[in-house]
Amino acid sequence: xxxxxxxxxxxxxxxxxxxxxxxxxxxxxxxxxxxxxxxxxxxxxxxxxxxxxxxxxxxxxxxxxxxxxxxxxxxxxxxxxxxxxxxxxxxxxxxxxxxxxxxxxxxxxxxxxxxxxxxxxxxxxxxxxxxxxxxxxxxxxxxxxxxxxxxxxxxxxxxxxxxxxxxxxxxxxxxxxxxxxxxxxxxxxxxxxxxx
Amino acid sequence: xxxxxxxxxxxxxxxxxxxxxxxxxxxxxxxxxxxxxxxxxxxxxxxxxxxxxxxxxxxxxxxxxxxxxxxxxxxxxxxxxxxxxxxxxxxxxxxxxxxxxxxxxxxxxxxxxxxxxxxxxxxxxxxxxxxxxxxxxxxxxxxxxxxxxxxxxxxxxxxxxxxxxxxxxxxxxxxx
Numbered sequence: 001x002x003x004x005x006x007x008x009x010x011x012x013x014x015x016x017x018x019x020x021x022x023x024x025x026x027x028x029x030x031x032x033x034x035x036x037x038x039x040x041x042x043x044x045x046x047x048x049x050x051x052x053x054x055x056x057x058x059x060x061x062x063x064x065x066x067x068x069x070x071x072x073x074x075x076x077x078x079x080x081x082x083x084x085x086x087x088x089x090x091x092x093x094x095x096x097x098x099x100x101x102x103x104x105x106x107x108x109x110x111x112x113x114x115x116x117x118x119x120x121x122x123x124x125x126x127x128x129x130x131x132x133x134x135x136x137x138x139x140x141x142x143x144x145x146x147x148x149x150x151x152x153x154x155x156x157x158x159x160x161x162x163x164x165x166x167x168x169x170x171x172x173x174x175x176x177x178x179x180x181x182x183x184x185x186x187x188x189x190x191x192x193x194x195x196x
Numbered sequence: 197x198x199x200x201x202x203x204x205x206x207x208x209x210x211x212x213x214x215x216x217x218x219x220x221x222x223x224x225x226x227x228x229x230x231x232x233x234x235x236x237x238x239x240x241x242x243x244x245x246x247x248x249x250x251x252x253x254x255x256x257x258x259x260x261x262x263x264x265x266x267x268x269x270x271x272x273x274x275x276x277x278x279x280x281x282x283x284x285x286x287x288x289x290x291x292x293x294x295x296x297x298x299x300x301x302x303x304x305x306x307x308x309x310x311x312x313x314x315x316x317x318x319x320x321x322x323x324x325x326x327x328x329x330x331x332x333x334x335x336x337x338x339x340x341x342x343x344x345x346x347x348x349x350x351x352x353x354x355x356x357x358x359x360x361x362x363x364x365x366x367x368x369x370x371x372x
Contacts, residue, residue: 003228016276018227023280025219026231026333030281031288033212038300038314040206042369045362051209056337058213059220063341066221081228084330084339086346091335094328095350097320099357103365105317106300106310108332109325110233112318113278114285121299125311126318130234131241133322138242138259141326148327158343169343 002076027114036115038106038122045103047188050181057177068170088151105129205292220341229273230338234322234331236278239269241322302369313368328353 007015033055034040043049070076102108107115107126115123141148158173159166207215223231239262246253246263254264263269289295301310325331328350330339336354339347 002225004226006227016273019273019276020280020283022219022223022227022231023277023282024284024287025280026216026233026277027281027284027286028288029207029212029216029219029284031285031294032207032292033209033216034206036285036289036294039302039369042302045358046366046369051206051212054209055213055216056332058210059216059337060340062214062217063220063224064343066218067224067341070221070225076225081224081342082230083342084335084344084347086344086349087329088346088349091328091346091350092353094324094326095335095353096357096360097324098328098331099354099359100361101317101320101324102354103317103358103361104368105314105321106369107314107318107321108233109237109321110231110281110331110333113233113237113281114288115300117282117285118289118295119297121297121307122301122310122314125314126321127237129315129318129320130237130322130325131244133319133324134234134238134241134326135245135322136319137323137326138245138256141258142256153345156345158345158348161345166343173343 001074002070003080026110027117030111031114031118035111036118036120036123038115038120038126041108041111042103042106047184047191050184050188053180053184057180061174061177064170064173068166083155083157086151086153086156087149088153090148090150092151093147101133216337217341220337224338224342227273230334230341232274232277232330232334232338233281234325234334236272236274236276238322238326239272239275240278242269302367303371304367310368 006018030036034051040049040051044052067076071078098108105126107123109130112123112126112130116127158169162169220231223229242253242259242263245259246269253259286295299307299310301307328335330350332354335347336351340351
């Protein structure tokens with residue numbers, strides 16, 4: 001039953017190669033979707049182009065449905081997949097800082113990689129900044145240790161939070177995504193006219 | 197390619213989204229992890245630090261767990277995934293004639309100004325991604341698909357930060 005331990009099957013290097021292939025597909029899809037271009041990413045925040053929202057929420061919905069179905073069919077052991085633990089406050093604070101970094105810098109980490117890989121200089125500067133920022137965090141985290149561990153809720157999922165069945169959350173997320181697509185499209189038309 | 201931009205040849209976002217969703221599912225299904233980008237880049241950052249100031253790395257607990265003593269911060273699946281992202285992005289760009297030394301910037305600012313903002317924005321991202329324990333890929337996308345409460349809160353925080361500041365810095369991206 002999935003998931004599998006590829007390092008045990010093919011050895012350490014063989015296991016790593018699986019990740020190399022997954023990363024390759026990820027980078028290929030990001031670049032093919034136009035996410036190596038900071039202008040397309042930033043346009044999301046001005047309601048001009050909604051590619052970020054469309055790609056991201058479509059992906060979340062599709063992955064969520066497939067995980068849900070494969071678990072229900074007994075093909076995938078949900079308890080064996082990695083769900084990030086919730087540290088609510090540093091997650092929210094880090095998220096806001098990243099939102100600010102996104103609109104100033106024009107990329108997020110993954111998209112800056114494909115940008116730099118296609119020789120975009122702004123992507124390379126972003127990546128250099130990212131490395132500096134990550135080192136800066138490692139050097140200063142000792143001073144904010146308490147905050148960094150605040151709001152700890154362990155592995156805490158939306159069905160647990162809302163007290164409903166997983167299937168109900170799946171339906172809710174699909175509805176949310178559709179509502180967001182419709183709302184943002186309406187906003188885009190209102191702000192920039194129907195011609196665009 | 198002489199085209200001003202290869203935009204017209206970018207994939208339809210819903211097709212890109214479906215393919216990304218299938219890949220994200222396959223990643224969870226096959227290896228049990230979602231997709232990640234910032235963690236691997238972070239390990240590269242720590243490796244650079246370890247090359248320059250190894251004694252300091254050994255004494256700083258947060259990074260010593262990755263690079264202290266004989267530990268190699270680069271022998272980790274996240275680093276291989278980042279190598280794959282670089283390679284995949286490069287090949288995709290190569291096939292479409294988009295691998296070209298250039299700077300993407302808004303019409304009102306110079307490339308030089310764009311570099312400065314990219315550096316500042318990248319630095320904030322690097323700090324924020326460590327604080328939040330993940331980025332748009334690892335937290336929002338992957339955590340979002342497995343319904344982690346923290347990931348959903350994170351996702352809305354990113355959009356709040358971005359949309360909150362966007363109007364004030366519109367000169368960076370908007371036409372005159």
